[in-house]
Amino acid sequence: MNTKERILNISLELFAQKGFSGVSVRDIASAVGVRESALYKHFKNKQDILDSIMVIMKERIELVYQENEVPEVITEDVVQAYKELSLEKLCEISWNLFSLFTKDPLVSNFRRLLMREQFGNEQVARQYGESYLLGVVHKQSKTFAKLVEGKLFREENPEIIALQFYGPILLLFQQYDCNPENEDQIKGYLNEHIRVFGKNYSR
Template sequence: MTTKEKILKEALELFAVKGYDGVSVREIAGAVGVRESALYKHFKNKEDILNNIIDATKERIAGAYIENQVPEAVEPDVAGGYRRLTTEKLCEISWNLFQLYTKDPVVSNIRKLLMREQFSNSIIAKKYNQFFLNGVVERQAQTFAALVEDGVFRKEDTKIIALQFYGPIFLLFQRYDCEPEQEEAIKRMLYEHVRAFGRNYSRKEEQAL
């Protein structure tokens, strides 16, 4: 692990325990075992450290999307990619990504950190909104637009479709944070949500009525 990587690791662990505002650059340097001046060779300030943690988290998430063969990450034809996936495979992918956001030591910690710190730091509030709230809805709306255009889903407001898909999953994140011992029950709920969502918006279901 390089010094830069160690700085990011130690900073995230400190932020997760003490909060962003409760940690100083000097404290991060001490946890890494370097002088404060040495830390500034790698990062401009504490916000730069946080931004780099977020960038690294995005790369981690992108890697997981590729590993799980999510169509947006691996297919030029997004709608075609989803057409080829069975409902059960979609459930499996959704659960794998759910675990990334709730169990991965980097992704889970940054999610909880931004969620907690948004109330006391307007800059972090914007990052949280872009990373885990409105930004997610905007990105998913693009996917659903492709599915609507291709005739996979019936024609509806794609932002509303995205909100109805992501909203329950976001709620399940919070439930998992409070009740990790209920993992199996939460997994069943996630699977049923994905199935019900597909039935609700599928053009096939619409044509069968």
């Protein structure tokens, strides 16, 4: 890991712990083990570090979606992809993504940073909404609209379907943050949620 990457990783960890406004450039330089002048060789200021983190994390999350073969990311024929997807495989994909957002140090710190800073930073609030709130619902609603149109799901408002799918998962994120030792129980809830959701909406 080079110095620039270390600056980004350690900054993200500090921002998640103390908040963006609670961390100074001096704090970051000290934690990385470099002089402030060395940090400015890579970034203009603290905001530049945050902006870089935003871009990198968005790319990282998109890559993980591709690696886990999420149908709407890897193919345009979403209906056929979901027809061929077993419940077991869907649960596996869902848990892999859930684990990324809760256990991967970088991604989980990014999520905590967004949650912490959403009320005092408009840029972060927009990113949090896009990455974890209604932005997710909007993206998922497009998939559900295709499943409804393809007669795989029964006729309902795709936005409401997406809300009913994602809402419990967002709750499980919070539950994991509070009680990571209950991982097996949370995984069971997630799998059962997916099973019941599919049963309720599938034709």
